[in-house]
Amino acid sequence: MSVGGVALERSGAAALLLVGALATALVCQRAGAACGAAAARERQLDRVQALLAPGRDRRAGLPDLGEFDGLFAGQRLAWRRAGPGLVLWLEPLPTGGAP
């Protein structure tokens, strides 16, 4: 192979590597963000399930539900009196859309 051919091959290899690394970094960054968001959503769902658990001691006061706004598309949670106790209720977010 000529000297020019070798140089072309090497620069092609470098470009391929660079593009591959950049694409991988971009995909990994997006995937990491998506995994983090999913994990945060799961933690919020854990907390909602803990609030749903019957027998939960609410004498210390009702916890604020603001952190769950938009957890369920376009909805927010609110306390509502029903029958013998309080129950979690879903209401549309005032803005009307999912954040």
Add this chain to the structure above:
Amino acid sequence: MKPGAGPVRLPWRWLFDSPLVLAAWAAAALCCFAAVRFVAAVRAAERARQRAGTVLAQVAAEAAALEVAGVSARRLPFAMSMGGVQVRVEAAGSGLLLTANPRGSEARQFRSARLPGAASAAFGEPLTVARPEPDFAAQLPAIDAAAVATAWAAEALPWFRRDVGVALLHFDAGTEADDFVFDPGLSQLGLPATVDLVVVPGNLWVEPGRAPLRLPLERDLTVVVRGNLYVGRSLAIDGPGRLVFASTTCAGGAGFVDRDGNGRWSAGEPTCEGLPFRGRHEGAGNVHLGLPGHGPALEVAAGLVVAGQLHLRCSARVAGPVVLAHAPHDLAGPPARLRATGDRLFVPDREVVPGFLSEGAPRAGLLLPVPGPSVVAERPLYPAAPAR
């Protein structure tokens, strides 16, 4: 084919001999890595989405269950919509079947019992001691006399057997009432499926032993003891059921503080009601945790409702609700300690305890998820028959 031309050979070194080929390999590896991360992210997002659908259905079903709590069965089926979730409530046997259908997700089903009211709040507390004034008995959970009248008697169940000698092994004077013990082979003896309340017409003994007494319990069980309860060793429960012992005073005996620890009433020992002592000499309604000369400490995986006097001969950890008419009396040499851990409590608002009256308005019980179609499909059509 030209003479002398052989097949084209691909030497292995071609796979790594050129920088371009090496770079292609490296790029392919990076692509694989990125693809794995991408798939993991998609799976995590899908898992969270599925879970959000389940929790959303649960929130809506819970709200619907409380909404229909006071509705008569004639008005079912009942439908409501909340936050984009359609919930349909139907009567299913004596309970409710709730189907929640979140938008864009599969339907989830839950079952719930219809309860006549709430259990006594004491069943949700690790330890409750009634105040002496004005009437301590009125502060105890009320036993359902009608249910007790039709309950299973201990003699009719293989779990229990009468034992005429057990009391004399521990107290010189023995007892006057009939004594019952748990059958040693009870782990192999199941209770009939309908049994949730048993009445022991006398004293009940958990005999001393090296290993804890293990009771297999698939559902909640209340044992009403019309006499005294003597616990000589630790007691463990295998299964999800919760066990409650309720010792009651009766016409034939009264609760008293056994100050000398001899197992019978002696002159000067006060009765629980403050009236003169009457009836059988060992009294009734008392509970003895620990027996003379046995065991340094007990672990009892059951609840205790004690209408008489609780006597402690050793330290004890009790997992179920402990409801006492009077503060416990310590008979141990070194001070004994009663520790109510609260590990096996009830949810009074949403559960009832067999054999006890409920309070307040009718309501829905705890929601239990119904397995999805995929789980149902895996169940065998016929149960496996034992080989002959």
